[in-house]
Amino acid sequence: MEKIEGGDFPPKKAQSEPAATAASAHVVTDYPAKKLARQLDFAGFGGAAAADLPEQAKQVQQQVMKSGQLPVSMKPTQMTRPQLQTQALPQSQQQHILLMPMQQTPVQPTHPSIRPVKPESPKARSRQSANEAKDGTPKKPKQCNCKHSRCLKLYCECFASGIYCDGCNCANCHNNVENEPARREAVEATLERNPHAFRPKIASSPHGVRENREEAGDGLVLPKHNKGCHCKKSGCLKKYCECFQANILCSENCKCMDCKNFEGSQERQALFHGDHANNMAYLQQAANAAITGAIGSSGYGSPPVNKKRKAHELFFGSMIKDPVYRLGQLQQESQIKASVSPSSLSSIPGPRFGNAAALGPSKFTYRSLLADLIHPHDIKELCSVLVDYAWEAGKMLADEKDASLKQAKCHSEASYPSSGVEKVIPDDCSSAFQAENMDESSLDSANVPKERPMSPGTLALMCDEQNTIFTVAAAPPNDPTSLSNNTSSQLPHGQAMKEVYPELEKIVLTRTRDCLKKLITLGELKETKCSSMVRGADSGSQNEVNGNGIAMTDSRNQHEPFRNGVANTVPTPPPPPQKVEPGTTAFNNNPCPKVHPSDGNGDVISKS
DNA sequence: GAGTTTGAAACT
């Protein structure tokens, strides 16, 4: 009997070790003190499941051993079930792990995504804290309050978790070393009734990926309750519900009524949605409203009760358990904390993180502050604009240069040697580079580009669709050889381009830089906005925030925002085209206007 | 902190 699915149920440290040892451990700290740690069902107690991840368990153990207590980062609440499982571990290791179930430390789980092994209520946490404070020695995080079960039934969380009661508020407790025989008997009886009694209640979905994914932000909630819940009145949105408590969505295993803990549940989302994460009142109402509604619709007919729950409990509770795996979770952790929204499963943390009730913070997914500002097509457009600009600028520069060169040539043509590489100027002034190829209408034609060598930088700025146009790009702009090879007929033009190229590139790059700077600025503004919103949602900011939260920062940018919303970001007012070399008049005639009609702010607007 | 509600566990 003792061995259950590979593990001994009861934490038996006592069994394998002298009672004295066990006892001392028991008294001193949880560390070795607590025996097997089986997490409450939720925790994936060691049972069979444990065997799956011995390595993880070992890691956990190592940490425990090092510090004598669970590292915050590894607290059970933060650990994944697999990590908690201990059965596969050698007994010596198991003992360390036993502590895990208790982990609940006063520390708030920083990682929403992970569920706590033993669900804890805020109260429990408080108590825990108190315990730790006693002598600095961390104690069992959670204490039961059993009065009639002697802590020898599954009603007792300690017993269910496979650990001895230590520092609990229970009465007539028999879940201790001193009453090991009784305890053992109780364990056997329990197992007799249900061989899986001490197995983890939450198991990963066999499907691997469940549909529990909440919105983008939500983390995946793969685990599901093995037995499922049977809730009738809570809508599975309260911690009465084991699924909710475990921060997982109700599954086909559940037999609950009016369940609101499923993916896509508005009630659930309302509870956890990040947008309201910082609004405790909202959460409370959402939870109660959801339940009330659910109940109302149910046949139970229980009157809707305005139950108000403490939002923070919801949040924290969910955070603690958040089983999820969220990407970017860490990234957003700070945000979550700030918003206090961890509650969502998606958490309230979450919008993200079915039923997920508890996903609060865990579900938050990272979203770039620029997400609303930049869209793929915007980038394309930007590229197009840059390319156009480059073309125009190049055209202007080349034109200028050729014109001046030609003029010079005309004046002293006779004196020029006709031979030599240096003779790059076209004989025919009319063949000026631009005249032939740079007509705006011809920009889209593939032939034009071919004639012009492009620098890698410029090419980089071009969108895919443009690449085909500039087939010659690979050739180093300054490479005479390449030039000559590229276009014998355009040599003159190529030469001109060669000379103006640096200017052109400079202009384009400068513009690009400015655009990026603006993006950064916008992102920062948005960040600031978000932060302020989180911190003081109630401070009804008077600042108008556009969809991006940034919008109104610079009126200049709003003149002609692109439909796609890129406008503000992309075209920052570019610094006036820089002067070209002295002596050149190219930029005296600022080509910019021609190329990119600007909105008046200097923002480039796509010709299209 | 007391009282109520809830749902799992235990029991019949």
Place this chain on the structure above:
DNA sequence: CAGTTTCAAACTC
């Protein structure tokens, strides 16, 4: 297996 009771946590006030 269904219904009932017991229990302790969650929740409300």
